[in-house]
Amino acid sequence: MTLTEKQARLIEDYSLIENPLERFSALVEHFRKLPPLPEPEQTEENLVRGCVSRVWVSGSCGNGICHFHSEADSPILQGVVRLLTDFYSGATPREIIDCEPDFLDALRLTDQLTPTRRNGLRHVRQRILDLVAKEPGTA
Secondary structure: OOHHHHHHHHHHHHOOOOOHHHHHHHHHHHHHOOOOOOHHHOOOOOEOOOOOOOEEEEEEEEOOEEEEEEEEOOHHHHHHHHHHHHHHOOOOHHHHHHOOOOHHHHOOOHHHOOHHHHHHHHHHHHHHHHHHHOOOOOO
C-alpha cells in the first residue's frame, strides 16, 4: 500500500469518529499499543532534538523499504509519534521524502496538540527524513 493510500485509509477510517477529541483519543490509544522501541535503542543518537518530552526514533531501510520504531516518555505523544512512525514504515525512501503527513491536519489531530508538541512532531518528521537521507540513492 502506498503512503497516499495509507493516508486515504486513515482519513476514511478515523473520520467516522465525528468528535475531534474522541478521534484523537482513539488514535492515540490504538497506536500506543504498538511495540515500543527497545530500551537499548533509546540512545542519545536516536533522541529527537526539539521535543519538550523525550522522544526516540530509530529506523532502517533494507531492500528499498524503510521501517521505524519510536518511544516517548509522554503517553499522548507516544501515541502520536508511533502513529507517524507506523505511517512511514513499509514505504520507500522516495515515498517518505515526497509524502507530507497531511492526515494529521485532515483529521484535526494537530488541533489537539499544544504548539510545542506540534513543533516536536515536525522534529520527529525531520528525524525520519534524516534517517532516510542516509540511504543510498536518496540524495
